[in-house]
Amino acid sequence: MKIKIPFNIALGITTEVLFALSIILAAFLICLALMLKT
Amino acid sequence: MILKPRLQDIKNIGYYLGKIIIGLGLTMVVPVIIGLVSGEINPALDFIIGLETALVFGLILTKLCFTEEDLNWMQGMIAVSLSWLAAMLLGAIPLYLSGHWKSYLDACFDAMSGFATTGLILVQDLDHLSYTHNFWRHLIMFIGGQGIVIVALSFFVKGLSGAFKMYVGEARDERILPNVIHTARFIWLVSITYFILGTLALASVGIFSGMKPVNAFFHGACVFMAAFDTGGFAPQSQNILYYHSLPFEMITIVIMILGAINFKLHYHIWMGRRKELFKNIETRTLFITVMVTFFIVALGLTQLNTYPKVMMLLRKGFYQLISAHTGTGYQTVYAAQFMREWSNLSLVGIIIAMALGGAVCSTTGAIKMLRIGVIFKALLEDTKRIILPERAVVVQKFHHIKEILLEDNLVRSALLITLAYLLFYVLGALMGMFFGYPFLNSLFESTSAAANVGLSCGITKTTMPAALKLTYIFQMWAGRLEFMSVFTLIGFFVAAIKGK
Numbered sequence: 262m263k264i265k266i267p268f269n270i271a272l273g274i275t276t277e278v279l280f281a282l283s284i285i286l287a288a289f290l291i292c293l294a295l296m297l298k299t
Numbered sequence: 300m301i302l303k304p305r306l307q308d309i310k311n312i313g314y315y316l317g318k319i320i321i322g323l324g325l326t327m328v329v330p331v332i333i334g335l336v337s338g339e340i341n342p343a344l345d346f347i348i349g350l351e352t353a354l355v356f357g358l359i360l361t362k363l364c365f366t367e368e369d370l371n372w373m374q375g376m377i378a379v380s381l382s383w384l385a386a387m388l389l390g391a392i393p394l395y396l397s398g399h400w401k402s403y404l405d406a407c408f409d410a411m412s413g414f415a416t417t418g419l420i421l422v423q424d425l426d427h428l429s430y431t432h433n434f435w436r437h438l439i440m441f442i443g444g445q446g447i448v449i450v451a452l453s454f455f456v457k458g459l460s461g462a463f464k465m466y467v468g469e470a471r472d473e474r475i476l477p478n479v480i481h482t483a484r485f486i487w488l489v490s491i492t493y494f495i496l497g498t499l500a501l502a503s504v505g506i507f508s509g510m511k512p513v514n515a516f517f518h519g520a521c522v523f524m525a526a527f528d529t530g531g532f533a534p535q536s537q538n539i540l541y542y543h544s545l546p547f548e549m550i551t552i553v554i555m556i557l558g559a560i561n562f563k564l565h566y567h568i569w570m571g572r573r574k575e576l577f578k579n580i581e582t583r584t585l586f587i588t589v590m591v592t593f594f595i596v597a598l599g600l601t602q603l604n605t606y607p608k609v610m611m612l613l614r615k616g617f618y619q620l621i622s623a624h625t626g627t628g629y630q631t632v633y634a635a636q637f638m639r640e641w642s643n644l645s646l647v648g649i650i651i652a653m654a655l656g657g658a659v660c661s662t663t664g665a666i667k668m669l670r671i672g673v674i675f676k677a678l679l680e681d682t683k684r685i686i687l688p689e690r691a692v693v694v695q696k697f698h699h700i701k702e703i704l705l706e707d708n709l710v711r712s713a714l715l716i717t718l719a720y721l722l723f724y725v726l727g728a729l730m731g732m733f734f735g736y737p738f739l740n741s742l743f744e745s746t747s748a749a750a751n752v753g754l755s756c757g758i759t760k761t762t763m764p765a766a767l768k769l770t771y772i773f774q775m776w777a778g779r780l781e782f783m784s785v786f787t788l789i790g791f792f793v794a795a796i797k798g799k
Contacts, residue, residue, distance in 0.1 A: 266570075273569035274496070280576055281556035284586060285549070288593050288617045292609045295601050 303798030304791060308374055310364040315378040317360025319447060320385050324353025326442060327393070327435075334431035342431035345396040353389045376787035379448055383776055386447050387411040390439050397432045399423050401761050404768055409436070411772045414443035415779035416662055418531020418628030418753020419744075419771065421761050425536040430517065436532050437521040443779070444528020444558070444662035445486060489565045490527065497523035497554050504546045518542075526554040528662040531628025531753030538630045539618075548614060551629060552621050559585065559625040559657025561669075567700060580672040580697045581658040585624075588671065592652040593620045599645030616645070619754065624652040626663035628753020637756045643739060646756075650743055653752045654724060664751025664778050666720050670713035672697060677710040719782050723749045723774060730770045731758060749774040 327350040334343025370378065387410045395406035405421040412419045413436055422428065422436075498519040505515030518534050525532045535541040539551060564582070567575045576582055596616050606612040615632055622629045637646065656665025680695035687693060695705040703709075724746045731741025736758055744758040748771040759771070777785040 269571040270492070270569045273565070273571075273573060274492070276568055276573045276576055277557055277560065277565070278553055280582065281553040284556060284589055284621075285552060285613075285617070287586070287590055288620075289609070289613055291590065291594055291597055292612045292617070295597050296609050296612065 302794065304795055307366070307368065310366045311368055311370055311374045312378045312381065313360045313364030314366045315370060315374075316381050316385065317357045317362075317364060319357075319378070319382040320353055320360065320389065321357035323382075323386055323389060323442075323447065324350050324357055326438065327353065329438060330393070330431045330435045333434050334429070337430050339429045339431045342393075342397065342429040345393040346431065346435070348396060349389060349393040352392055356385075356389070373787055373791065376784040377791050380776075380780060380784040380788040382447050383411075383414060383780065386414050386439075386443075387772070387776075390414060390435075393435060394422075394432060397428065399425070399428050399432070404765060405761055408768050408772055410439065411775050412753070413437075413439035413530065413532060414447065415751050415775040416440050416444045416528050416530040416626070416664065417748060417751045417775045417779075418525070419748060419755055419759045419775075420532065421759065421768075423761065425534075433534050434517075434521065437524045437530075437534075440528050440530030440532055441490075441524040444524075444530060445490060485566055486562050489562060489569070493527055493554070493557060494520075494523055497527060497550070500550050501547065504544060504550065505542075508542065508544055508547075522551065523554060526551045526627060526629065527558040529555060529558045529625050529627045529657065529664075529751075530662075531622070533629065540631050540633070545614065548618055548631060552618065555621055555625040555627045555629070558627070559661050559663050561658035561660045563660055563700060564658065575700065578698045580676075580699050581668040584668040584672040584675070585657065588652070588655050588668070589621065589624055592624060592648050592655070593617055595648030595651070596620050596645045599642040599648060602644060603640070603642045605640050605642075605645075619649060620652055623649045623752055623754055624655060625657050626653070626665055626750055626752045628747065628755075630754060634755045634757040637743070637754075638740065646739060646743060649754065650746050653746045653750045653754065654720065656750055664749075666717050666750075669699065670717055673705065673709055673713040674717065676705050677713075680705060716781060720749065720778070723778065723782075727770060727774050730767060734764050734767055744771075745774065749778040751775060751778050 327346045330346045331343050331350065334340065334346060387407050390413065391400075391403060391406035391410035394400055394409060395403050399422050400406040400409065401421075401423060408419070408421050411417075418440075425433075428436075498516065500519075501522055502512075502515040502519035505518055506512055510518065521532075521534045522539075524530070531538075533539060533541065539548060542548075561579075561581055564575060564579055593616070596619075597612060600606055600612060600616050606615050618629070618631050621627075632640075637649075641649075654665055655671060656667045657663030659667045659669045676695050676697050680693055683693045683695075684691075696702050697705060724742065727745025727749055728738065728742040731745055732738060736744075740756050740758055743754075743756045746752070747754050758767075
């Protein structure tokens, strides 16, 4: 249990950062689509 | 019939207010130490004066109003709203003494902007402000973002029931752990963990870009505090544009998004329930509204061909959008560029994003994602009722940590707060127009102040009318506390005059 909590926190932080990066990636795809359209 | 407040009401409010003021005063020890260590003796003295003033007022209040009674709901709400005003008045003292603010009102404006995590500024010659004062500007954002009461709860307030009432009064209506003081401490754990990681990341980029290590860590810590607490102050007058660095901008985007996530959600993800991030109504709504508002902004920018390359559109368009949506207010374009280079469609996209905000129980302001999600679900429920046969039973649920049945009181509460924010945005815009500013500019600045964002299209200057400064201060204060505490305070004064 003592090992599990820091491990879970590290995985939790990674998940949250990946979520933020997925938002950036989705925005990039919108930019790309708009640029190709124009 | 309205009842006149009792002396005991005033004593209870005064006692807890005094405790919070002492807590606030003690936070000034940090800039005093920074001033002494960095050899900035005069700035350190400014903070010693501020610290002494806070301690004197705090101790007088706790002695005069000493009580062992716990707070009731009304007293808790009033103590919170007055605490934020006291924080502004006391936090502005060292700022004003620095000589970088033209008047005490300007210093109060920046102090409220800091505590309410807005980011609008009236400071003069920011690039030559002492490290000590600059650090204080960012520290008050950190304190305000966490919640002034959270700071006091973590260390000073013992009564759990009174503590919870003040916690709710500060627009934090969710208890992460059963004990509100443990909740406050968990909020600190998340913030400190990210503070270490975020500062290291930003400082590393700074060092690689050629900054001196001490300077890089100072900038890293300041920018992290203002980004995670969705504030928007920066150590230099050019804001994030000063760094001219794509990695720096990317890291701040990630920090801003992390700051816009509900602390309760952080808790569940950190405890191993990682799927919650993808099921939660707030994160889903955030993802959708960010994409929709960014599409509007990007469409507007491509109309005028403001940024002809994909990366420029992302760096400029998306950065301002995410800064607006999370309520941060970091800018990588100058205020004047918004009006000259951005189309009206893009500006409307930014205004909508500012008006929406991040998650509840996060450091952001504005309407917030849970309310938007609940209203959308209610709309869906009503549409289903019309389409389905009359006998059909329509039950709408949403996922926020657990499955929650969509009940009328939830929808009513979400709609009321949304309506209050919308009215507030419009009233502020009317004030701007009264002083001769164009409609779109007025709405932009008013939404930015009331939603605690901090993006500026150029209205916020020392030369703007004092009445408009006071309007924005009021908007920042009431917007941060989500109105209820402020309405209770107004009601308290009405009761004191008209009550029997």
